[in-house]
Amino acid sequence: MAALARLALGEEEVEPMARELSAVLDHVARISELDLENVPPTSHVVEVTGALRADEPTPCLPREVVLSQAPLANDEGFLVPSPQA
Amino acid sequence: MSDHKPGGVADAGGDGELEAVIGLEIHVQLATRTKMFCGCELSFGEPPNTRTCPVCLGLPGSLPVANARAVHLGLMIGLALGSELAPRSIFHRKNYFYPDLPKGYQITQYDEPLCRGGELGDVRIHRVHLEEDAAKLIHAGASGRIHGSDTSFVDFNRGGTPLAEIVTEPDLRAPEQASEWLKLLRTTLRQLGVSDVNMEEGSLRCDANISLRPRGSETLGVKTELKNMNSFRFIERGIRAEIARQEEILAGGGQVVQETLHFDPASGSITSLRSKEEAHDYRYFPEPDLVPVAIDDGMLAAARADMSELPADRAERLQRELGLSVDSAQVLAFRTELGDYFEAAVAARAEPAPPAQGLANWIAGDLVGRLPEGQDPSDSRVEPRALAALVGLVAERRVSVGAARQVLDRLIEGGGSEPLAIIEAEGLGAMDGGSELAEIVAAAVAANTDAAERVREGNAKAIGPIVGQVMRETKGRADGTEVARLIHEQLGA
Amino acid sequence: MSTTDILDLSAAAAAAAIGGGSLSATELFEAYRDRAASDRAAGDAGLNCFTWVAADAPSEPVDAPLAGVPVAVKDLFCTEGVPSQAGSRILEGYLPPYTATAVSRLRAGGAPLLAKTNQDEFAMGSSNENSAFGPVRNPWDRERVPGGSSGGSAAAVAAGLAPWALGTDTGGSVRQPAALCGIVGLKPTYGAVSRYGMIAFASSLDQAGPLTRDVTDAALMLRHMVGRDPCDATSLAFPGEIELPTAERLDGIRLGVPQELTGEGIERGVLDAFAAAIEQAKELGAEVSDVHLPHAPHALSAYYVLAPAECSSNLARYDGVRYGMRATDAHDLLDMYMRTRHDGFGAEVKRRIMLGTYALSSGYYEAYYGRAQRVRTRISEDFRTAFEQIDFVVTPTAPSVAFRLGEKTADPLAMYLNDYCTVPMSLAGIPAISIPCGHSEGLPVGLQIAGPAFSENRLLDAARALERSIAFDARPARV
Ligand SMILES: [Mg+2]
Numbered sequence A: 001m002a003a004l005a006r007l008a009l010g011e012e013e014v015e016p017m018a019r020e021l022s023a024v025l026d027h028v029a030r031i032s033e034l035d036l037e038n039v040p041p042t043s044h045v046v047e048v049t050g051a052l053r054a055d056e057p058t059p060c061l062p063r064e065v066v067l068s069q070a071p072l073a074n075d076e077g078f079l080v081p082s083p084q085a
Numbered sequence B: 001m002s003d004h005k006p007g008g009v010a011d012a013g014g015d016g017e018l019e020a021v022i023g024l025e026i027h028v029q030l031a032t033r034t035k036m037f038c039g040c041e042l043s044f045g046e047p048p049n050t051r052t053c054p055v056c057l058g059l060p061g062s063l064p065v066a067n068a069r070a071v072h073l074g075l076m077i078g079l080a081l082g083s084e085l086a087p088r089s090i091f092h093r094k095n096y097f098y099p100d101l102p103k104g105y106q107i108t109q110y111d112e113p114l115c116r117g118g119e120l121g122d123v124r125i126h127r128v129h130l131e132e133d134a135a136k137l138i139h140a141g142a143s144g145r146i147h148g149s150d151t152s153f154v155d156f157n158r159g160g161t162p163l164a165e166i167v168t169e170p171d172l173r174a175p176e177q178a179s180e181w182l183k184l185l186r187t188t189l190r191q192l193g194v195s196d197v198n199m200e201e202g203s204l205r206c207d208a209n210i211s212l213r214p215r216g217s218e219t220l221g222v223k224t225e226l227k228n229m230n231s232f233r234f235i236e237r238g239i240r241a242e243i244a245r246q247e248e249i250l251a252g253g254g255q256v257v258q259e260t261l262h263f264d265p266a267s268g269s270i271t272s273l274r275s276k277e278e279a280h281d282y283r284y285f286p287e288p289d290l291v292p293v294a295i296d297d298g299m300l301a302a303a304r305a306d307m308s309e310l311p312a313d314r315a316e317r318l319q320r321e322l323g324l325s326v327d328s329a330q331v332l333a334f335r336t337e338l339g340d341y342f343e344a345a346v347a348a349r350a351e352p353a354p355p356a357q358g359l360a361n362w363i364a365g366d367l368v369g370r371l372p373e374g375q376d377p378s379d380s381r382v383e384p385r386a387l388a389a390l391v392g393l394v395a396e397r398r399v400s401v402g403a404a405r406q407v408l409d410r411l412i413e414g415g416g417s418e419p420l421a422i423i424e425a426e427g428l429g430a431m432d433g434g435s436e437l438a439e440i441v442a443a444a445v446a447a448n449t450d451a452a453e454r455v456r457e458g459n460a461k462a463i464g465p466i467v468g469q470v471m472r473e474t475k476g477r478a479d480g481t482e483v484a485r486l487i488h489e490q491l492g493a
Numbered sequence C: 001m002s003t004t005d006i007l008d009l010s011a012a013a014a015a016a017a018i019g020g021g022s023l024s025a026t027e028l029f030e031a032y033r034d035r036a037a038s039d040r041a042a043g044d045a046g047l048n049c050f051t052w053v054a055a056d057a058p059s060e061p062v063d064a065p066l067a068g069v070p071v072a073v074k075d076l077f078c079t080e081g082v083p084s085q086a087g088s089r090i091l092e093g094y095l096p097p098y099t100a101t102a103v104s105r106l107r108a109g110g111a112p113l114l115a116k117t118n119q120d121e122f123a124m125g126s127s128n129e130n131s132a133f134g135p136v137r138n139p140w141d142r143e144r145v146p147g148g149s150s151g152g153s154a155a156a157v158a159a160g161l162a163p164w165a166l167g168t169d170t171g172g173s174v175r176q177p178a179a180l181c182g183i184v185g186l187k188p189t190y191g192a193v194s195r196y197g198m199i200a201f202a203s204s205l206d207q208a209g210p211l212t213r214d215v216t217d218a219a220l221m222l223r224h225m226v227g228r229d230p231c232d233a234t235s236l237a238f239p240g241e242i243e244l245p246t247a248e249r250l251d252g253i254r255l256g257v258p259q260e261l262t263g264e265g266i267e268r269g270v271l272d273a274f275a276a277a278i279e280q281a282k283e284l285g286a287e288v289s290d291v292h293l294p295h296a297p298h299a300l301s302a303y304y305v306l307a308p309a310e311c312s313s314n315l316a317r318y319d320g321v322r323y324g325m326r327a328t329d330a331h332d333l334l335d336m337y338m339r340t341r342h343d344g345f346g347a348e349v350k351r352r353i354m355l356g357t358y359a360l361s362s363g364y365y366e367a368y369y370g371r372a373q374r375v376r377t378r379i380s381e382d383f384r385t386a387f388e389q390i391d392f393v394v395t396p397t398a399p400s401v402a403f404r405l406g407e408k409t410a411d412p413l414a415m416y417l418n419d420y421c422t423v424p425m426s427l428a429g430i431p432a433i434s435i436p437c438g439h440s441e442g443l444p445v446g447l448q449i450a451g452p453a454f455s456e457n458r459l460l461d462a463a464r465a466l467e468r469s470i471a472f473d474a475r476p477a478r479v
């Protein structure tokens, strides 16, 4: 699960994390007691539909602004360790 | 089209016991001005990271808003493929980490896509959905390739480009059939105007799902996914190579492993893209930042109004309205440039008017055969009206087929644009059945005594040498039917 | 006007004073700026309300309706060129290139940015102890928490370090700290205020809301934030305008008390203050009856599936590529991701990312996420049914008064129970306000009033009538 979330856990973090998570999971598992047959899921609480955007260009950010917050970049773009290096 | 009709079951190329089952997933870059979820203009080779904003960079706090035109183009694709259009569809998040994916998830459609079902040719469509493209990850390092470089460069210009993903049912059976079908799809999409459909530039990308099974079996074997093939040739070669690879595994008593593969066109080899221990779990869930896409009558009407005629409809119309044969109608409809030339010729109101079927034959046969490979007839010197007039003259027997071919050569060379003027100038007009032709025939019969004897004995095929001589003497101006009649008459056969 | 007089003005009164010429906007700005700056300078010896304080008063003349009354803004609102760190180390020093819609609307209304307020990291917490920039302290008792996650905003307003403040509420993060600090906190209808530029915790629940000294200020701030934003597809046009409340009585108003949210697990002193407030309401003419929200006891469970699930996805973008921190000594891409996120996120954020990743993973989705969404449907239905018989649901806002720093940090579940009364309204997307309704152990107690979607005007009126009658004195909290 930690790998899926790309989250390294220190050795000292693993045990408390597992304990706390299982306590929370035990609590939330109470919803399994409910009869939810034929109850539709709510993914959007207020039913809005459409809300589409016209295909009209809006200004882009200047590149120096885009790159100014990057931990590592050259003049043109972001640099990262190569995925399969 | 070649001899592989869409959906026609062809030989898998195997030993006859196994058949290939192939499904395609095609990503089509939609011809919008702006990205799928933000107002950045689509990039066509601009400097890196100059077509970005908080949304397509995945900056904290930014939110996506779906592009109305992308939905419109998606509906047009659905209508073209005869899909069922969902009155309400929703976006999901597909979660995974990669440097070209700024939010850590791709916004795509999952179990409630815009379009479901449909067909093109004999291949059934599973679904069509909308999604956003990833950014461009450029692998630096000496080789410029993935392996062996330790730093990569990310350019977010392409990130967020709107895509329609078209997924077929596994109805294809052979590599050539897959590439032929894809050409039909490309023609359809181009005609719709929904995309540039340029494979080299990546606006049309194709993945193939491939499995083998005993011929006649209904169950599907373990499939592999061959990723991102960017030309029709590579698709054919890639699928062929993968079929061969699976055949070899199965022949050796092994089992095909479900995995994602890459075909290297340079070496012809197939390699695994992802290691197996890194199983993917995309944790799809409904995108809470977007609301459902609701399709109303106005949107449907707008999509319908924007549709030009599609190949399948055009073929049907050419048969129905102009009485073309099925084969001719399909050739003209599936090769848009031929169909357009044909219809221009029909519309030209040439004198004399040609029969439609004859015109179709001349275009698909003589004209295309005389033009350089791949040349669009409308780019040739032959005006549609001129060809129509020439075919009209042939039909009225005012010029023989052979002479008409010579006229066509002149038209292509640019030696004139009026068939009738060329015929008169070069004396290519058909000879009537008068005494001049009868004399030439008599001379030919006399010169070919052996042949004449055999014709007299009832061997109709033996007429050839006599006809040949007449045609030579008349430079092809004589009408073949009339020549044959005269020969038979003179020989009393 | 003396500094003390200035600080005694509500935001609406200050705007009126500036408009009437008896107070200058610069004077007001500087009075608050100096107080905020000294709290920031004091660090842990102060309340630690702020992560950034403006240096200068805005120079442009102020003739807008909010007249230059400055606003403190929770750090998770993006403010162009001003640090916006959401209480997280992973965004330390982050300067966004754009400003959140809610903040720019307030600015357009005449309320400049005074300061950015401390908060629980990515709004995950109910005590403001989960901040990379240290805990916020409660002005009523420095050894107690201000509540969370908008703890800095609530404490700043309660302590007179800001005239008013902007917070966000996902499961109670405006209402609960308002209750614990003795001020007013309003969570609007989901979609009423644009979320554009709000650093997301749980997108389907997050909503911006005012933290103010009184109900009128809450209405005034909301008036200048609501409305459809083309940059937020989930935002909605508010039907009509937000009016400033004027009601003095509750004649004909039907209040419903849900047994499910007023029984077990709520402190005696809180229940007593709540009961006293209900008596006041009756005296003002309200009809009070019991009402049932049968699925409310399951709201917390559903919430602690849905919110972590969304957060696990929302926080995936903090990967060290485009902004924020990156672990420096990573030896490959995977290692960079793992270590950046290990070093950048605090314990509670990690806990929720893990929980959410689990709830969405294949094989568990239906049992957790799918079921939680169905519970959400049931909870909305419960409210709809209730609102056929009553106008508003009333409950205590939080089960307890402000608790001691460190008291619940070792027990996440105990911490989560703080949201017991506020989470059902969040799941249903309906508006709810918390107003101070009395004391217990010398600390403020909050009363929550919730109404149907887009009932903000009626809700504010009812809250204002009760507020007048309760006459809670907020001044003892001033430090
Ligand atoms: Mg896709």
Ligand SMILES: [Zn+2]
Pocket: B035, B038, B039, B040, B051, B052, B053, B054, B055, B056, B057, B160
């Ligand atoms: Zn953009």
